[in-house]
Every structure is written in C-alpha cells, then in structure tokens.
Amino acid sequence: MSPKAAARPGGRSARVQQAVHAAVRELQAEHGRAELTVPQIASRAGVTPSTVYRRWGDISELLSDVAVERLRPETPPADLGSLREDLEHWAVDFLEEMSSPPGRSYIRDALAGDPDGGNAGQCSAYAVEQVDTILDRATARGEHVPDTDTLMDHVVAPMMYRILFRPGLLDAQYARDLVTTVFYRLMPLP
Amino acid sequence: MSPKAAARPGGRSARVQQAVHAAVRELQAEHGRAELTVPQIASRAGVTPSTVYRRWGDISELLSDVAVERLRPETPPADLGSLREDLEHWAVDFLEEMSSPPGRSYIRDALAGDPDGGNAGQCSAYAVEQVDTILDRATARGEHVPDTDTLMDHVVAPMMYRILFRPGLLDAQYARDLVTTVFYRLMPLP
DNA sequence: CCACTAACGCAAACCTTTCGCTTTTATGTG
DNA sequence: CACATAAAAGCGAAAGGTTTGCGTTAGTGG
Numbered sequence: 001m002s003p004k005a006a007a008r009p010g011g012r013s014a015r016v017q018q019a020v021h022a023a024v025r026e027l028q029a030e031h032g033r034a035e036l037t038v039p040q041i042a043s044r045a046g047v048t049p050s051t052v053y054r055r056w057g058d059i060s061e062l063l064s065d066v067a068v069e070r071l072r073p074e075t076p077p078a079d080l081g082s083l084r085e086d087l088e089h090w091a092v093d094f095l096e097e098m099s100s101p102p103g104r105s106y107i108r109d110a111l112a113g114d115p116d117g118g119n120a121g122q123c124s125a126y127a128v129e130q131v132d133t134i135l136d137r138a139t140a141r142g143e144h145v146p147d148t149d150t151l152m153d154h155v156v157a158p159m160m161y162r163i164l165f166r167p168g169l170l171d172a173q174y175a176r177d178l179v180t181t182v183f184y185r186l187m188p189l190p
Numbered sequence: 191m192s193p194k195a196a197a198r199p200g201g202r203s204a205r206v207q208q209a210v211h212a213a214v215r216e217l218q219a220e221h222g223r224a225e226l227t228v229p230q231i232a233s234r235a236g237v238t239p240s241t242v243y244r245r246w247g248d249i250s251e252l253l254s255d256v257a258v259e260r261l262r263p264e265t266p267p268a269d270l271g272s273l274r275e276d277l278e279h280w281a282v283d284f285l286e287e288m289s290s291p292p293g294r295s296y297i298r299d300a301l302a303g304d305p306d307g308g309n310a311g312q313c314s315a316y317a318v319e320q321v322d323t324i325l326d327r328a329t330a331r332g333e334h335v336p337d338t339d340t341l342m343d344h345v346v347a348p349m350m351y352r353i354l355f356r357p358g359l360l361d362a363q364y365a366r367d368l369v370t371t372v373f374y375r376l377m378p379l380p
Numbered sequence: 381c382c383a384c385t386a387a388c389g390c391a392a393a394c395c396t397t398t399c400g401c402t403t404t405t406a407t408g409t410g
Numbered sequence: 411c412a413c414a415t416a417a418a419a420g421c422g423a424a425a426g427g428t429t430t431g432c433g434t435t436a437g438t439g440g
Contacts, residue, residue: 039427053428120354121356154344158343161342202405206418227396240399384439386438390433393430395428397425402421407414407416
C-alpha cells in the first residue's frame with residue numbers, strides 16, 4: 001500500500017520515485033504548494049499522471065511522503081559537552097525549524113495525506129532518534145539522564161502543539177524553558 | 191476570506207451554511223469521508239456546487255470547518271469536588287474522545303484545510319476554555335491551582351502529540367499520569 | 381537466459397473546478 | 411414602508427484534473 005514499501009524497489013521504480021519527489025520539491029519552490037497539480041508534477045518528472053495516481057493514490061499522499069523526507073534531520077545534534085546544553089541547543093534549533101512557515105507546511109502535509117499514521121510516526125521517530133543520541137552521549141559521560149519519553153512528552157510535544165494549534169506563542173526562550181522544567185522538575189534525582 | 195466571518199451572516203447565507211454543514215455530516219456518516227465530493231454535498235444541501243466552491247474554496251476547508259464544529263465541547267467539565275479529580279476525569283474523557291478514529295479524523299481535517307491556523311487555534315481555545323472552567327472552580331474552592339499554560343503544555347500537548355504522531359501509546363492511565371505529574375512536579379507549591 | 385509480473389504509458393471516459401453572467405435577497409436609508 | 415445597493419446564490423459551459431482498462435516495458439527470480 002505505502003509507496004515506501006515497494007514490492008519492487010530497484011531500477012525504474014526507484015528512478016520514477018526520485019524524479020517525482022524532485023519534481024514536487026522544485027515546483028513547490030517555484031510556485032506555491034496550493035497550485036501543485038498531478039499533471040504538472042508528472043510532466044516535470046517525465047512520467048504520466050496515471051503513474052503518480054497509481055503509486056500514491058492522490059496528491060496529498062505524495063505531498064505527505066515528500067514532507068516527511070524534508071523533515072528528516074540532516075545532521076546529528078551538536079555535542080556541546082553537557083546534557084543541558086545539548087538539549088537546549090537542539091530544542092531551540094528544532095523549534096526554529098519546525099515553527100517556520102515551510103516547517104509548519106511540511107508538518108501539516110505530512111499529517112494530511114497519512115491515513116494510517118505511518119508518516120507521522122516517522123516524524124516522531126526522527127525526533128526520538130535525535131533525543132536518544134543526546135541522551136546516549138550524556139549517559140556515556142556519566143550524567144544522570146531523563147527518559148526519552150519524558151523529553152518527548154514535555155519538550156517536543158509542547159512545542160509541536162503550539163506550532164500546530166497555538167501559533168504566535170513561540171520563541172527560543174520557550175524551548176529553553178521547557179528543557180529547564182525537565183531538569184528541575186521532571187528528571188529522576190540521582 | 192474565512193466563511194466564519196461572513197460579511198452577511200443572516201438569512202439565506204446562514205441557511206446555506208447550515209444546510210451544507212448538515213449535508214457533510216450526513217454524508218460522512220453514510221459513506222466514508224474519502225468518498226465525499228462537492229457536488230454530492232451541494233446536492234444534499236439543496237445548493238449548487240459553485241456556491242460551495244465560492245464560500246469555502248475547496249473541500250478541505252469545508253471539512254476543516256465542519257471538523258472544528260464537531261470538536262466543540264458539548265458540556266462543561268464534570269464537577270467532582272476537587273481539582274485533581276476534575277482534571278483527571280476531564281483528561282481521560284478528552285483523550286478518549288480525541289484518540290478515537292473519528293476524533294483523529296476530525297483533528298486532521300481541522301488542521302489540513304486551515305492555512306492560517308484559525309481553525310486549529312479554535313480547537314486549542316476550546317481546550318483552554320474547559321481547563322479554565324476547572325481551574326476557576328478550584329480557585330473558588332480555595333485550592334492552589336497550576337497555570338492554564340502549564341496544563342496545556344504538559345497534559346493536553348502530550349496527549350495531542352501522541353494522538354497525531356505516536357498512535358498506539360495511549361490509554362486512560364497515560365492521561366491520569368500526566369495530571370499526576372503536574373500535581374507532584376509542576377504545580378507551584380503553596 | 382527465460383518466465384513472470386509489477387509498474388509504466390496511452391487514451392478515453394468521467395468528474396471536478398472555474399468563469400461570466402443573471403437572479404435573488406439581505407441590509408441600510410430616505 | 412418603499413427603494414437602492416451590493417453581497418451572495420444560481421446557472422451553464424468550458425477548461426482542466428482524475429480515474430480506469432488495456433497493451434507494453436523492464437525488474438526479479440529461477
């Protein structure tokens with residue numbers, strides 16, 4: 001069902017998927033996302049519209065796939081020497097990227113064309129991965145660390161909630177304050 | 191722009207809006223949301239498709255409006271006699287309603303057809319209203335209460351995040367645990 | 381190297397969306 | 411209360427997007 005789990009992942013299928021994804025990114029950059037149409041995308045990618053409809057079902061599922069790709073972190077979180085600094089820095093970066101107009105669009109696209117929640121789950125998995133990297137490093141340093149889920153629930157979730165439902169209440173200090181709350185209130189004491 | 195802020199809210203416009211909304215609800219119940227089409231909706235509502243397109247722009251904005259309407263709380267939160275009980279009961283109810291398949295659909299519909307975030311903001315405003323009702327009652331009883339934003343950030347946001355991004359990690363106990371965390375860790379001490 | 385079949389291209393049928401114009405009807409004013 | 415004004419709805423046609431069946435191409439495994 002999902003285009004990600006293609007039964008025949010090599011060769012032409014892979015080329016078509018890459019070409020279509022690239023076409024979506026190009027056309028999104030040139031015109032708005034609102035004006036995207038499947039025939040335009042297909043033409044740019046050098047395939048026929050029916051190919052796109054067959055593989056993705058409709059345009060929102062295609063946009064969802066492309067959005068998830070763009071929300072994938074490109075680099076591991078910075079290592080600043082302490083858990084507190086790493087988390088604050090990562091949270092500020094995450095918030096800045098996700099709360100930007102393009103970031104919010106990608107998040108909403110990822111959610112919209114995603115009936116079974118697979119793509120949204122992938123977004124969350126990216127954040128878990130980044131957080132775990134920071135926590136593993138801190139553990140290796142011998143620091144006491146909070147649970148991954150504590151950070152997801154009380155740092156990531158509040159930021160995402162405000163991004164989606166309460167725009168206008170966001171700045172870097174908010175991200176830092178959430179990390180501070182985890183440190184002073186929610187972290188298991190040694 | 192938004193159909194909610196109609197320049198001419200009375201009479202025929204209001205009747206058309208009600209008829210269209212009712213048609214959407216009926217057709218959603220009869221067939222799936224995937225099979226909804228504007229001409230079907232218009233026909234059921236006794237208007238022409240062009241009327242729907244003119245007022246709502248496209249079908250996702252219409253679905254967003256209808257979804258927000260369905261997410262409006264119908265009753266104030268139950269008064270069980272204490273802040274703790276009121277919050278736990280409300281959180282469990284909220285989670286159950288929002289995490290159900292129809293609830294998740296409405297949330298995603300509300301987010302999808304909502305470029306400026308107005309409808310999503312309304313959803314959040316409903317939750318704020320319910321929480322404030324509980325907090326005001328507790329204050330009147332003389333209880334110490336947390337901030338509204340503390341509850342939004344650390345009870346509502348984690349639930350919504352899991353509903354949207356991490357389905358399958360949800361049960362009533364999770365809602366109660368979030369309230370417990372606020373009580374033992376995040377509430378200002380008297 | 382061959383058989384098998386998923387995936388693609390093509391084209392026709394169908395449906396959705398938009399546009400210009402006309403008609404209806406709230407709403408405010410004399 | 412009648413009238414003027416303009417917002418909103420109706421209508422039909424044209425443009426464009428979506429869906430589907432069938433033949434062909436080209437990965438994949440034996």
